[in-house]
Amino acid sequence: MAISDWTGLTQGKGEYADVNGINLYYEIHGSGRPLILLHGGLGSGEMFGPLLPALAANHQVIAVDLQGHGRTADVDRPLSIETMADDIAALIGHLGLEKPDVMGYSLGGGVAMLTAIRHPEVVGRLVSVSANIRRSAIYPEMLAQQGQVGPEAVEFMKDTPMYQLYQRVAPRPEDFGRLLGKIGEAMAKDFDFTEDVRGLKVPTLIVAADADMAPPSHYVEIFALLDGGQRDGGWMGEGRPKGGHALAILPGLTHYNIFASPLLAAAALTFLDAPQA
Numbered sequence: 001m002a003i004s005d006w007t008g009l010t011q012g013k014g015e016y017a018d019v020n021g022i023n024l025y026y027e028i029h030g031s032g033r034p035l036i037l038l039h040g041g042l043g044s045g046e047m048f049g050p051l052l053p054a055l056a057a058n059h060q061v062i063a064v065d066l067q068g069h070g071r072t073a074d075v076d077r078p079l080s081i082e083t084m085a086d087d088i089a090a091l092i093g094h095l096g097l098e099k100p101d102v103m104g105y106s107l108g109g110g111v112a113m114l115t116a117i118r119h120p121e122v123v124g125r126l127v128s129v130s131a132n133i134r135r136s137a138i139y140p141e142m143l144a145q146q147g148q149v150g151p152e153a154v155e156f157m158k159d160t161p162m163y164q165l166y167q168r169v170a171p172r173p174e175d176f177g178r179l180l181g182k183i184g185e186a187m188a189k190d191f192d193f194t195e196d197v198r199g200l201k202v203p204t205l206i207v208a209a210d211a212d213m214a215p216p217s218h219y220v221e222i223f224a225l226l227d228g229g230q231r232d233g234g235w236m237g238e239g240r241p242k243g244g245h246a247l248a249i250l251p252g253l254t255h256y257n258i259f260a261s262p263l264l265a266a267a268a269l270t271f272l273d274a275p276q277a
Contacts, residue, residue, distance in 0.1 A: 014071070019090035020083075025071035026064045026091065030056025033124075034100035035272065036088060037063040038108030040130075040259060041183055042162035044070025044169060047105070047259055054265040058273070062100070064091065066111065068179045073171045079182040081107070085114035092122045101272050103127035105259040106213075116202040117193070125244075126204040127268045130212050130255050133193040137218040149184035151177035198225045203244035205271040207264065209253035216249050223247040246271055 013028045027045055029052050037055070039047045045063030048055070055061050066084050068074035077083060088111060092100060101124045104112030109131025116126040132138055138146075154177045157163040167173045204226060208219040223229055226245040233239045248267040250258060258264055 017091050017094045019094050020087045021077070022067055022075050022087055023073065024064060024067075024087055024091055026062050029061040029063065030059055032059045033272075034095075034097050035059040035061050036092070036100050036102040036112075037061050038066065038088070038102070038104030038111050039063070039069065040106035040108055042069070042166070042179065044165060046070070046165065046169070050260040051262070051265045054262070054269065058269075059101075062091075062095070064088065066108065068175070068182060070166075071169050071171060074175055074178060074182070079179075079186045081110040081114045081186075082118065084111045085118050088112075088115045089119035089122050092119075097122075099124040101125040101127070103129070103268055103272075104131065105129040106131060106255065113193070113197070113200075113204075116204065117196045117200060120201050123202045125272055126200075126202045127207060127271060128204060129207040129264065129268075130209060130258055132214045132218060133191075133197050133222055134218075135190050135192070137214040137221075139213065139215075142213050146184070146187040149180055149187060151181045153180055194225065197222060200226060201243065205246045205248060205268065207248045207250065207258075207267055209255060209258040210249050210251050211254045212258070213255040219247065219249065 015026055015028070017024045017026065035055060037045060037048055039045055044065045048063060052061060065072040067079060067087065088102065099122060102112045102115055104110070106129070109128040112126055113128045113131055116123045157180070163176060166176050166179070170176070206219050206222050208216065210216060220229060223245065226243060227241040228245055228247055231239045250261065250263045250267065253261055253263065
């Protein structure tokens with residue numbers, strides 16, 4: 001994968017917000033109904049460069065660099081999606097936004113989902129892309145690979161777009177090994193958000209590639225927790241999930257290219273721009 005596939009060299013207005021004990025970097029693109037955009041692990045908001053023109057055509061897109069990623073320097077705390085979700089809720093308050101939509105991919109998808117779970121009062125609609133709600137749903141070979149992530153992997157990462165992007169934009173490029181260590185520790189911890197998702201009140205679109213890090217059945221299971229797939233949808237949509245939830249399995253994609261696919265932009269915008277039920 002070329003670095004151009006990861007970045008797209010975005011041209012937004014960059015700012016910092018001192019929130020929840022961290023100086024969080026974000027970029028604003030376009031105008032319209034606000035959409036908070038959260039990148040994947042070892043990336044930054046620039047990962048969404050190929051999609052930004054479509055997303056920002058009718059939305060004010062606020063692309064955030066999460067803790068220790070991109071232009072947001074790390075702080076002395078573990079890397080956890082719960083804490084990063086609190087960062088996003090604090091950013092929403094800092095910016096004075098009225099229930100913006102939140103969309104995230106992979107690590108960012110987990111952070112987006114936890115933001116909606118922990119702070120439903122500040123989120124309009126949620127798009128969670130390629131995010132698993134149970135560690136056990138991830139393929140065993142992928143769990144084994146995740147177990148190899150740590151500071152000692154820096155040398156092996158130097159030819160990757162993740163490393164090259166970090167070196168280009170991070171305030172402390174020498175911290176890449178520290179980030180790998182924290183990511184490795186976070187991925188080694190067991191998690192299961194089944195019951196939290198079951199009570200999710202924010203209208204949610206679950207998105208995954210048809211060849212993702214977990215089987216399609218896992219994302220169907222998440223949809224089922226949200227009252228999806230329980231009955232025929234009906235001629236007028238009267239049998240659809242009661243909370244306005246939806247599911248999209250995108251064809252011909254993987255965990256490693258879904259974030260840059262026009263199919264993702266189309267699915268997300270169809271959901272986000274649909275009339276309120």
